[in-house]
Amino acid sequence: MALVSPSILSADFGHLHDEVRNVIDLGADWIHVDVMDGRFVPNITLGPGITAAVAKSTNGDALVDVHLMVVQPTNYVQAFRDAGADQITVHAEACTHLHRAIQQIKASGAKAGVSLNPHTPPEVLDYVLDELDLVLVMTVNPGFGGQSLIEGVLPKIERIRKTIDGRGLSTLIEVDGGVKVNNAHKFVNAGAHVLVSGSGVFKAEDRGAAIAALKRA
Numbered sequence: 624m625a626l627v628s629p630s631i632l633s634a635d636f637g638h639l640h641d642e643v644r645n646v647i648d649l650g651a652d653w654i655h656v657d658v659m660d661g662r663f664v665p666n667i668t669l670g671p672g673i674t675a676a677v678a679k680s681t682n683g684d685a686l687v688d689v690h691l692m693v694v695q696p697t698n699y700v701q702a703f704r705d706a707g708a709d710q711i712t713v714h715a716e717a718c719t720h721l722h723r724a725i726q727q728i729k730a731s732g733a734k735a736g737v738s739l740n741p742h743t744p745p746e747v748l749d750y751v752l753d754e755l756d757l758v759l760v761m762t763v764n765p766g767f768g769g770q771s772l773i774e775g776v777l778p779k780i781e782r783i784r785k786t787i788d789g790r791g792l793s794t795l796i797e798v799d800g801g802v803k804v805n806n807a808h809k810f811v812n813a814g815a816h817v818l819v820s821g822s823g824v825f826k827a828e829d830r831g832a833a834i835a836a837l838k839r840a
């Protein structure tokens with residue numbers, strides 16, 4: 624069964640607590656928090672304050688999965704950990720010293736993830752993969768919810784999964800962008816363990832059915 628991490632980017636921010644509780648009650652495993660700074664990506668979303676509110680709402684019932692789409696993410700790792708992030712993912716493209724960034728996340732007590740934009744080859748992970756709890760493969764260009772899957776990125780998931788299995792690692796692969804009930808099998812068949820879905824869950828007519836279908840994909 625795939626794990627499902629609904630992105631609160633597509634939730635109703637006026638009722639964030641109820642939105643978080645609703646998807647957890649319907650079976651969400653993780654809660655995905657998309658942090659954007661208007662520099663790394665052309666959009667601005669939320670910071671540690673909202674993340675703290677989300678962490679309080681999860682109340683330990685779902686992993687708080689923070690995706691930092693910001694420049695110089697190491698400046699903010701501790702703030703998001705203090706806010707209650709269980710896992711912190713930085714972009715390889717945003718880190719001059721990626722290995723150091725990973726060590727900083729782990730030293731904070733959070734699980735460590737690295738995300739790759741659609742154009743970034745998987746080889747950038749060759750010398751850090753053994754340190755990682757998570758690889759987050761972007762299947763859209765980050766910045767906005769509700770975009771369509773870039774199909775050409777799917778083989779990258781397969782390649783990373785082969786390397787993880789070949790090295791005997793327990794690193795999870797999470798996919799993010801354009802994941803919907805009707806295409807989720809493509810990500811899982813390629814080797815993904817965790818499905819982020821924003822609009823695919825929060826805008827679904829039947830959220831419970833959507834989460835259940837994503838898990839079975």
Ligand code: DX5
Pocket residue numbers: 630632633655657690763764765766767768769770799800801802819820821822823
């Ligand atoms: C995109 C974000 C995603 C986004 C996914 O930059 O990282 O997590 O919220 O939204 P959907 O599932 O609607 O493509």
Ligand code: ZN
Pocket residue numbers: 630655656657690799819
């Ligand atoms: Zn995300």
